[in-house]
Amino acid sequence: xxxxxxxxxxxGNWKMNKTPVKTKTLIAELIxxxxxxxxxxxxxxxxxxxxxxxxxxxxxxxxxxxxxIKVGAQNVHFEASGAFTGEISAPMLKEIGVEYVIIxxxxxxxxxxxxxxxxxxRTKAALTAGxxxxxxxxxxxxxxxxxxxxxxxxxxxxxxxxxxxxxxxxKVVIAYEPVWAIGTGKTATAEQAQDACKLIRDRxxxxxxxxxxxxxxxxxxxxxxxxxAAELVAxxxxxxxxxxxxxxxxxxxxxxIKAASDGQ
Ligand code: PGA
Numbered sequence: 001x002x003x004x005x006x007x008x009x010x011x012g013n014w015k016m017n018k019t020p021v022k023t024k025t026l027i028a029e030l031i032x033x034x035x036x037x038x039x040x041x042x043x044x045x046x047x048x049x050x051x052x053x054x055x056x057x058x059x060x061x062x063x064x065x066x067x068x069i070k071v072g073a074q075n076v077h078f079e080a081s082g083a084f085t086g087e088i089s090a091p092m093l094k095e096i097g098v099e100y101v102i103i104x105x106x107x108x109x110x111x112x113x114x115x116x117x118x119x120x121x122r123t124k125a126a127l128t129a130g131x132x133x134x135x136x137x138x139x140x141x142x143x144x145x146x147x148x149x150x151x152x153x154x155x156x157x158x159x160x161x162x163x164x165x166x167x168x169x170x171k172v173v174i175a176y177e178p179v180w181a182i183g184t185g186k187t188a189t190a191e192q193a194q195d196a197c198k199l200i201r202d203r204x205x206x207x208x209x210x211x212x213x214x215x216x217x218x219x220x221x222x223x224x225x226x227x228x229a230a231e232l233v234a235x236x237x238x239x240x241x242x243x244x245x246x247x248x249x250x251x252x253x254x255x256x257i258k259a260a261s262d263g264q
Contacts, residue, residue, distance in 0.1 A: 008240035012247025023056040029250035061097035072100030078121035090129030116159035141180035181222025197237035226255035
């Protein structure tokens with residue numbers, strides 16, 4: 001088992017949900033629940049991150065203060081500053097206390113022109129500013145049906161990490177999210193998730209060697225919920241999850257955190 005070599009991370013992707021007021025309410029519900037999970041696991045739960053909308057970041061950073069919960073953004077621009085109307089840079093996120101940032105989510109690839117090249121640029125910008133990137137990869141349904149999942153995911157990984165040193169690569173978190181499983185209620189089977197996460201680790205081994213690859217957290221994402229989480233995170237190469245819908249309900253999200261903490 002290689003699980004002890006890396007940390008399991010449960011990250012909530014709130015997407016375009018929750019105003020600052022509602023953010024505060026959900027975090028107030030979560031804090032005692034996460035604390036309880038930690039107390040049942042000799043004082044520590046898995047790493048817990050909530051990725052909230054830009055307008056809720058400052059509120060969330062303040063609300064999690066004193067707890068073990070970390071705050072992440074859902075996107076970041078690749079330049080540090082300049083004439084990019086409407087964009088937010090990595091140093092801006094860092095300065096307000098944000099620690100993680102989701103990069104290359106399939107919704108951004110699908111609706112906002114995200115490409116493997118911009119994923120690579122954003123990942124570098126996040127690392128330069130000291131943010132932890134959660135880089136999303138995953139195949140579309142027709143790509144899985146055409147039996148090219150391996151090619152698609154390998155290409156996404158190779159391009160996301162182009163020009164990134166092994167010491168920086170070791171700081172990156174990867175989320176394997178088959179696009180057909182996101183928000184659809186269709187979860188990958190635990191075997192499918194394991195196969196893809198293992199494939200990602202093999203690609204990372206080819207790029208950076210075994211010890212770096214073994215230390216990188218590879219999450220599964222796509223309709224993970226309170227019921228199916230335990231089976232998914234128990235798999236050897238699945239190090240937690242990136243959770244959309246179920247992260248908006250404190251009890252459901254806590255059940256997933258519990259599954260990942262028990263599985264450590
Ligand atoms: P879902 O979303 O859990 O609602 O399927 C996952 C994600 O988009 O990260």
